[in-house]
Amino acid sequence: MTEPNLVSAYASEAERDAEVSVRPRRLADFIAQHRVRDQLDLLLQGAMRRGSPPDHILLSGPPGLGKTSLANIVAAELGTGIRVTSGPAIERSGxxxxxxxxxxxxxxxxxxxxHRIARPAEELLYSAMEDFRVDVVVGKGPGATAIPLDVEPFTLVGATTRSGLLTGPMRDRFGFVAHLDFYSPADLEALLHRSARILGVPITDDGAAEIAGRSRGTPRIANRLLRRVRDFAEVRADGVVTLETARAALTVYDVDALGLDRLDRAVLTALVDSFRGGPVGLSTLAVAVGEQPDTVEEVCEPFLVRAGLLARTPRGRVATEAAWHHLGRIPPNGTFGLDAPPVPDLFTRAPEQP
Structure with missing residues (x-):
């Protein structure tokens, strides 16, 4: 009954439809991100009073924090339509x-x-953002001509999980840049109560607090866990999400008290039991847990590092003292893996002999 992506901050295609029902429709309904919400409210109110579209908006931050919801809220507050696409889908400037x-x-x-938009399309976007004009090239070679086309004034809302990959010219063309932070447990509890009302799920304060504490500070994960706990409560309990029901349900789905799932614990267990706490190379660690290196690096490590359970060092990954205690292990005296000899990476190519 395990769900491998239960604590992943990325949404699957099937899950996006389920998210729509609990997404806030207005800025006043958007929970947390108070600084960003206030700044965005000033931007939108000022633009509506002037009767002109607001500046282009860039939203950055980890996945699952509400960037798509904010984009839809911008259109709803302005009373305009919204066109949704993604960077990888735009391959050509045409x-x-x-x-x-x-x-x-x-x-x-x-x-x-x-940040994943193709470079020719990105260069076309520059003139559209600044001058509301695009130049479409017709023909090839010496006979090619550029036909200027006017674009109606619009507002571009860009979302990125890796703002560092944006080019300087692209970033400079946004008039408002906001970074979304992880939610506090109190904010997640308020969000869970709101989602439970929309879904018609009876939930107690203790039940909401238990789910919030295992949600990694991410609303998408909190809503996903709520749906899974609801299933457990309806099938094996009285339908009410209480503290005991939430704990029992999340135990069934292999989500522990810190929000770690099976793969997270497998990474820590391999570090502690197989490699004496590290340091160990990424590829070697991925082989030890039977996953691809990209999966370990992009799915597991961000939260493990943020939770203080894993450290990245020049010699490799190291399990911290907190990781040893979380697994119920006694760390080596005074080492915690930091003084252990490095474990060679199986995929690291040895230097050629002269």
Missing amino acids: DLAAILTSLAEGDVLFIDEI
Whole structure:
């Protein structure tokens, strides 16, 4: 009954429809991110009073924190339409030109993972963001000509999980840049009570607090755990999400008290039991747990590092003292893996002999 992606901050295609019902529709309903919410409210109110589209907006931060919800809220607050696409879907400049020329005045264009947009399309976007004009090249070679096309004034909302991959010219063209932070347990509890009301799930304060504490500070994970606990409560309990029900349900789904799942614990267990706490190379660690290195690095490590359970060092990954205690192990006296000899990476190529 385990769900491998239960604590992943990324949404599957099947899950996006389930998320729609609990997403806030207005800025006043958006929980947490108080600083970003206040700044965005000023931006939108000022633009509506002037009767012009607001500046382009860039939203950055880890997945699952509400960037897509904020983009839809911007369009709802402005009373305009929204066109949704993603950076990987825009492979050619002509694809972007077709989208831009179809926008009505004041519309919102939302580009998710905007850092992955193709370079020719990105260069076309520059003139559209600044001058509301695109130049479409017709023909090839010496006979090619550029046809200028006017674009209705619009607001671009870009979302990225890796703001460092954005080019300087692209970043500079956004008038408002906001970074979303992880939610506090109190904010997640408020969010869970709201989602439970929408889904019609009876939930106690203790039950909400238990789920919030295992949600890694991410609303998407909190809502996902709520749905799984609801299933458990309806099938094996009286339908009410209480503290005991939440604990029993999350035990069934292999989510422990810190929000670690099976793969997270497998990484820590391999570090502690097989490699004496490290340091160990990423590829060697991935082989030990039977996963791809990218999965370990992108799915497991961000939370493990943030939770203080794993450290990245120049010699490799190291289990911290907290990791030893979380697994119920006694760390080596005074080492915690830091003084142990490095474990060679199986995929590291040895230097060639002269």
